Amino acid sequence: MDRLTKDDVHPKILQKLLEDSDITIEDALENEMILNMGPQHPATHGVLRLLLRLDGETVIGCVPDVGYLHRGYEKMAENMTYYEYIPHTDRLDYISPLANNVAWVLAVEKLAGIEVPVRAQYIRMIVAELARIASHLVAIGSFAMDVGALTVFLWTLREREKIMDIWDILCGARFTNSYTRIGGVANDAQPEALALVKRFIDEIDSNLSECESLLNTNRIFIERLDGVGVISKEDALSYGYTGPNLRASGVEFDLRRATPYLQYDKVDFRIPVFTEGDCLARYFVRADEVRESAKIVKQCLQLMQPGEIKANLPKSVLPQKTEVYSKMEELIHDFMIVNFGINPPVGEVYHAIEGSKGELGFYLVSKGEGHPWKCKIRSPSFIHIQSLPHLVKGHMVSDVVAIIGSIDPIMGEADK
Amino acid sequence: MGLEAKLNSDGFLVTQLDAVVAWARKNSVYPMPMGISCCAIEMMASADPKYDIARFGSEVMRFTPRQCDLMIVAGTVTYKMSHVVRKIYEQMPDPKWVIAMGACTSTGGMYRSYSVVQGIDQFLPVDVYVAGCPPRPDNLLNALIQIQNKIGRTRARDFQNLKLPELNVIQNN
Amino acid sequence: MELKELISQKLQTNFPEAELEFSEYRNEFNLKFNKKFVNPICKFLKEDTELEFLLCEDMTAVDWAKRKNRFTVVYHIFSIKHNFRLVLKADVDESDCSIDTVSSVWKTSNWQERECYDMYGIKFNNHPDLRRIYMPEEFEYHPLRKDFPLMGIPGSLPLPKK
Numbered sequence: 083m084d085r086l087t088k089d090d091v092h093p094k095i096l097q098k099l100l101e102d103s104d105i106t107i108e109d110a111l112e113n114e115m116i117l118n119m120g121p122q123h124p125a126t127h128g129v130l131r132l133l134l135r136l137d138g139e140t141v142i143g144c145v146p147d148v149g150y151l152h153r154g155y156e157k158m159a160e161n162m163t164y165y166e167y168i169p170h171t172d173r174l175d176y177i178s179p180l181a182n183n184v185a186w187v188l189a190v191e192k193l194a195g196i197e198v199p200v201r202a203q204y205i206r207m208i209v210a211e212l213a214r215i216a217s218h219l220v221a222i223g224s225f226a227m228d229v230g231a232l233t234v235f236l237w238t239l240r241e242r243e244k245i246m247d248i249w250d251i252l253c254g255a256r257f258t259n260s261y262t263r264i265g266g267v268a269n270d271a272q273p274e275a276l277a278l279v280k281r282f283i284d285e286i287d288s289n290l291s292e293c294e295s296l297l298n299t300n301r302i303f304i305e306r307l308d309g310v311g312v313i314s315k316e317d318a319l320s321y322g323y324t325g326p327n328l329r330a331s332g333v334e335f336d337l338r339r340a341t342p343y344l345q346y347d348k349v350d351f352r353i354p355v356f357t358e359g360d361c362l363a364r365y366f367v368r369a370d371e372v373r374e375s376a377k378i379v380k381q382c383l384q385l386m387q388p389g390e391i392k393a394n395l396p397k398s399v400l401p402q403k404t405e406v407y408s409k410m411e412e413l414i415h416d417f418m419i420v421n422f423g424i425n426p427p428v429g430e431v432y433h434a435i436e437g438s439k440g441e442l443g444f445y446l447v448s449k450g451e452g453h454p455w456k457c458k459i460r461s462p463s464f465i466h467i468q469s470l471p472h473l474v475k476g477h478m479v480s481d482v483v484a485i486i487g488s489i490d491p492i493m494g495e496a497d498k
Numbered sequence: 499m500g501l502e503a504k505l506n507s508d509g510f511l512v513t514q515l516d517a518v519v520a521w522a523r524k525n526s527v528y529p530m531p532m533g534i535s536c537c538a539i540e541m542m543a544s545a546d547p548k549y550d551i552a553r554f555g556s557e558v559m560r561f562t563p564r565q566c567d568l569m570i571v572a573g574t575v576t577y578k579m580s581h582v583v584r585k586i587y588e589q590m591p592d593p594k595w596v597i598a599m600g601a602c603t604s605t606g607g608m609y610r611s612y613s614v615v616q617g618i619d620q621f622l623p624v625d626v627y628v629a630g631c632p633p634r635p636d637n638l639l640n641a642l643i644q645i646q647n648k649i650g651r652t653r654a655r656d657f658q659n660l661k662l663p664e665l666n667v668i669q670n671n
Numbered sequence: 672m673e674l675k676e677l678i679s680q681k682l683q684t685n686f687p688e689a690e691l692e693f694s695e696y697r698n699e700f701n702l703k704f705n706k707k708f709v710n711p712i713c714k715f716l717k718e719d720t721e722l723e724f725l726l727c728e729d730m731t732a733v734d735w736a737k738r739k740n741r742f743t744v745v746y747h748i749f750s751i752k753h754n755f756r757l758v759l760k761a762d763v764d765e766s767d768c769s770i771d772t773v774s775s776v777w778k779t780s781n782w783q784e785r786e787c788y789d790m791y792g793i794k795f796n797n798h799p800d801l802r803r804i805y806m807p808e809e810f811e812y813h814p815l816r817k818d819f820p821l822m823g824i825p826g827s828l829p830l831p832k833k
Contacts, residue, residue: 092807092808094802094808095802098800098802121579121582122532122561122582122586123561124561128533128534128535128538129534129535129579129582148804148805149576149578149803149804149805149806149807150534150576150578150579150582151534151535151573151574151576151579152576152578152613152805152806153574153576153609153611153613153614154609154611154612154613154614154814154821156790156815157611157612157814157815157819157821158609158610158611158821161821169608170608172536173535173536176535176536176539177539192697193697195697220539236546236547239542239543239546239547240546240547240548243543243546243548246543256634257536257539257540257632257634258536258631258632317778319725319726319751320725320777320778320779321778321779322726322727322728322777322778322779324726324728333751335726335751340751340754341754341756429696429697430696430733431696431697431699432699432729432747432756432758434728441728443728443729443747445729445731445745445747447733455733456731456733456734458729458731458745460728460729460747464782464786465779465782465783468778468779468781468782469778493535494535494536497805498805577807577828577829577830578806578807578828580830580831581831584831584832585831610821610822611821611822611823612814612819612820612821612822612823612824612828613805613806613814613823613828615830620830620833621830621831621832621833622833623833
């Protein structure tokens, strides 16, 4: 094994690691060691790096080091138009790209004051909920894989692959969709796609139960997670937890209910809440949310009426491509929007949606130009990773893997 | 179907050592999944039951570089990450190959920004570039077949006098 | 009483010297104040039993380039009790590029302030652990400042040898 050299660990990180201790040990020099975990590690979900200070096998200190995937999203947003940025949002939380698309266009629409047709809102809800299902399936699968249950991973990935097929038909891309547009969605939902959605939703309950049957009665799985990585309600709020992780700590907070956007006030769903705040509770919340999301999609399919899918605002909403090729007016508008962008009024807004990991928000500042003056991405994974030192302290090294899996961070959005 | 079809009645066959080594080598490529961002998910999907990379003998994804001979760099490489990627590449035993999976790995892609390396060929020798953002799993399988063809053309003695990797990390300690 | 009035009234009685300014845009309630009062105001908003802004959702800064007070530090805080989001703002000038930390109020502000320091170079007084978070520790610049070019400064970030 290679040992760590001074090049690998920055002195400031070391200093932080050594000062940060709650547990006193009699002979520090003999008992402690520093373990580097990541950025290339199968269980760190990407390129998260942790420096662990160990006493035997017990973690007594942990310093996360992020930024290995810092791609400069916020700087790039200042240099491109609002439309150009839609494909970039796909790659933020790359497990649920469509939810990010929806979050971005909702923020821009709030800034520009655009009203979206109802059918487009329902389509957005369907794709956002499917994105949540896909994300939670990967979260459950990779979490189970981290603690040693490989089969579940293959089964949940099989379910996710069905969602990919739906997106393939719906958006023309299986993974990075860029489906939403400012003022609507790119194209109407085809009947074939909706039929597939319906079939998937009907089957998901029993298919998920099949996956759960491998875990819920599995003694190894439960004993490894029960009571591990506990975070109290107060701490969770103070650390800025949102989404499933917060609900696993006993706070019934869901932005879909708290500040309804799209048509979420029209549908009926339950917010799963568990009070334990440990890894097992976080897994149960995700599994329950998959069922709730399926319920929402089912209601959307019933409530959806035929109609327009784009707002009729030629100055700020891109026209359909078929019209651009045949009509002069549309061609001019298309040219203006693509080259100069929409110019929202001067102002600043913050809009957040309940993403699959938690609250996904965009803070936009406009100076009346085609591109944003400032764009801040409020990414839930970044906030959740911050609490890792609190969660892992006092646990074993093997629990660290389970804890990372249970808070489900995605480095693409954590590092921005 | 396989080798047994070529055997004659006496149960032996004559071939070049090079051919046997290349045949064995190309059908048991152990990938090192250097999953960094979005492409890593498609790389995962290529191992799932639908695309099934096991058909090409490469399902054994090893997360330690010591056991691998193909590095799939999947995802945006930033300047901070580039040192890690290079170090892991150096830890892989020879002979080794590299797939640059996706647009950002190959050229920087849509990330023209201060922190992203504009193409990993600035610090790594790349054998196959895969287009797409991210490439579909079929596309990655195609790249794997290309690598297999390339390995099939090598001879065993091509690698016999290679310089050993520098062991300065261990010696310094 | 409406919540907005309650907040403005409470803050005006408790912090008369904080140069409070209230404004509203697209249903978002903005509150601007002198940067010296950031810690007591945040503490008050969190601990007041009628308000309970327990969740600090987001924290960032805006670089206005040529304005006199170059930066504005922006906090988005949320009250789960009232389902209400409040935007706090404080101006920071480049000559005295620092503001008090609120990481003692919300733990989540620790990293958010580190990110803000990394990206804008705003120092947070009394911060427990003010290091760079995204960029390497040796990096000299602050990327989200408007005078930093999109493609970076050539040679500022080293690549490994081939």
